Amino acid sequence: MRIGITFNLKDEISPASVLNSEYIEEFDKTETIDAICDVLQKNGYETVRLGSGIEIAEKIKKEKVNFVFNIAEGYGGRNRESYVPSVLEMLDVPYSGSDPLTLGLTLDKIETKKVAFHAGIPTPRYKVVRSMEDLPAVSRLRYPLITKPAWEGSSKGIYNSSRVCDQKALAESARALLEKYPNQPVLVEEYIKGREVTAGVIGNNTPRVLGLMEIVNKSGPDEDFFYSLEVKKDWERLVDYISPPRINRLLDKRIRHYALTAFKEFGCRDIARIDFRISRNGQIFLLEVNPLPGLSPEYADLVIMSRKVGVDYEDLILSILHSAFSRYGFVDRREINAKGGINYETI
CATH class of the missing domain: 3.30.1490.20 (ATP-grasp fold, A domain)
Incomplete structure (x- = not known):
């Protein structure tokens, strides 16, 4: 089975062409794509690096890709994360992760708050x-x-x-x-004075919380500490990641409830990371729903959390893949050619 990987690379953007130095923050390093390919190849899949440009449609046809593992962020605009999945749906190519509507909706923080409100999930x-x-x-x-x-x-x-x-x-x-x-x-x-906790959720019709992780100031407790761009860039020096977080069972249960509710209400599929702020009196506030979480084996929050709860990188990637397979009725990699894939003669 041939699995295509869709992605955006930091290295593909020339520094001279970047008007805003933050432009490539969401994009991946080559090492992340290497790591995902290594896991898939180790488990018997052929991999094809597709990128995310308009040429992916032709590449999918040429390389006879049966399935796509999508981590592409897209270029520009609030619908940028939806571009690649939209192309894949037009081509009737099965893929991992959430659909275009969910990706567009959750990238917009204002629309996210509106949906959360109607779902009974508190936001600031x-x-x-x-x-x-x-x-x-x-x-x-x-x-x-x-x-x-x-x-x-x-x-x-x-x-x-x-x-x-x-x-x-x-x-x-x-x-x-x-x-x-x-x-x-x-x-x-x-601004919610307090603590920052993120939840990893995996699955589809019956999703489960992979784990919870608190993001804390390495220098000590600080209710004014938050995950700014400067902090993320210097995370090894400034941040400690604690999983499970140091919270009571009732608060743990409530965070998990809100995480699963958000996952379902926003129509997330396969994997998502959901971020919360916990006030000093224990109130929970949703900050963000991320159905396209980073998968860097080095610094991605979801990957760090997974390791801390005993799920190694290979198992995480395969869990995402198998969750996606289950949506298409693929039992294992040998069945995808029979049940899915593309009629290349009609493209």
Whole structure:
């Protein structure tokens, strides 16, 4: 069976062409693609590196790909994560991970909050700033606040300075984001003093929580510590990852409940990482649903969590793959050619 890998590489973007140095934060290193291919090849699959450009349709036909393992982030716009899955669905090619609707919906933090509200999942109070004229409405929120681009991932646009404690700092932060990300609004949330916990969820009709992990300041307890871009870039020096997190059983159970509820409500498939903020009095707030979590064997949160709960990298990748196979009715790799795949004569 031939499995294609769709992805975006940091190395494919020339530094001279990058107007915004954060542009490639979501993209993968070659080592991640190597690691995924190694796991698949070790387990008897042939692999084809497809990338994520418009040429993937021709590559799929030429290489006779039967299935796609998708980790492509896409280029530009709030629907960028949906581009590759949309092409795969047009070609009727089975693939891993969530569908275009889920990927587009969850990348947009504003739309995510709306769906979460209707699902009964708490999120921090917020306002949307589309221009500096919208700032007066933010006065209804309680400081400290935090500013974020509306549809970026990997902490892009979220800096140590994004946590603001007064109107002047808010105006400076909002203006900077509107200038740096001119085609999207700024999300302004009430900052939740407390702890940050992420949940890994895997499966489909009956998903299960892979594990919970707390992200903490290596220097010690700090309720004002959050996962900014600067922190993520210097994670080895600044961050400790604790799994299972140091929380009571009731709080653990409630986080798991919200994680599974979010996974189902947003239509996630196969794998997702869901991030929460826990207030000092134990209230749980959803921050983000990520149905396209990083899979770097070195620094991805989901991979670090998996190792801490006893699931090695190979088992994690195969669990994602087998979960996807189950959606298409593939029992094992020998059946995909009979039950699925592509009629190459009609493309």
